[in-house]
Amino acid sequence: MVTSAYWRTRLHRYRLVGNRCAVCGKAFFPPRLVCSYCGSTKLEECKLPERGRLVEYTVVYSAPKGYDVVVPYVVGIVELENGVRVVAQITDVDVNEVKEGMEVELTIRKLPEQLEGGMICYTYKFRPVIG
Ligand SMILES: [Zn+2]
Numbered sequence: 001m002v003t004s005a006y007w008r009t010r011l012h013r014y015r016l017v018g019n020r021c022a023v024c025g026k027a028f029f030p031p032r033l034v035c036s037y038c039g040s041t042k043l044e045e046c047k048l049p050e051r052g053r054l055v056e057y058t059v060v061y062s063a064p065k066g067y068d069v070v071v072p073y074v075v076g077i078v079e080l081e082n083g084v085r086v087v088a089q090i091t092d093v094d095v096n097e098v099k100e101g102m103e104v105e106l107t108i109r110k111l112p113e114q115l116e117g118g119m120i121c122y123t124y125k126f127r128p129v130i131g
Contacts, residue, residue: 019043027084049081050106059095074098078126092127103129
């Protein structure tokens with residue numbers, strides 16, 4: 001990722017900010033320019049729920065080249081409490097204990113990669129809700 005793209009999208013990734021169609025009410029993440037349900041371009045920024053359920057997942061045993069992360073790790077589709085689906089890494093969980101339907105919550109973590117000038121980057125992940 002280049003520095004300008006990271007900087008432009010940082011608030012969306014730090015706070016899970018998407019947008020909502022002012023006409024039909026559907027919400028999106030990441031934010032869109034056009035509503036895929038009704039075609040409206042009247043979309044308003046909105047903070048998304050920080051909790052949801054893991055709909056599907058896969059365990060990654062071989063990380064992409066240049067993505068220096070400990071394997072295995074879990075990537076899944078999280079359905080937030082308002083129905084918006086987000087693809088994210090699932091963290092703080094043993095890969096053998098991951099289950100479809102488990103309740104998860106947003107957490108912000110440092111990315112393994114750095115940008116130009118050693119800039120440290122953060123992004124969203126989800127972790128199991130304890131208790
Ligand atoms: Zn719409």
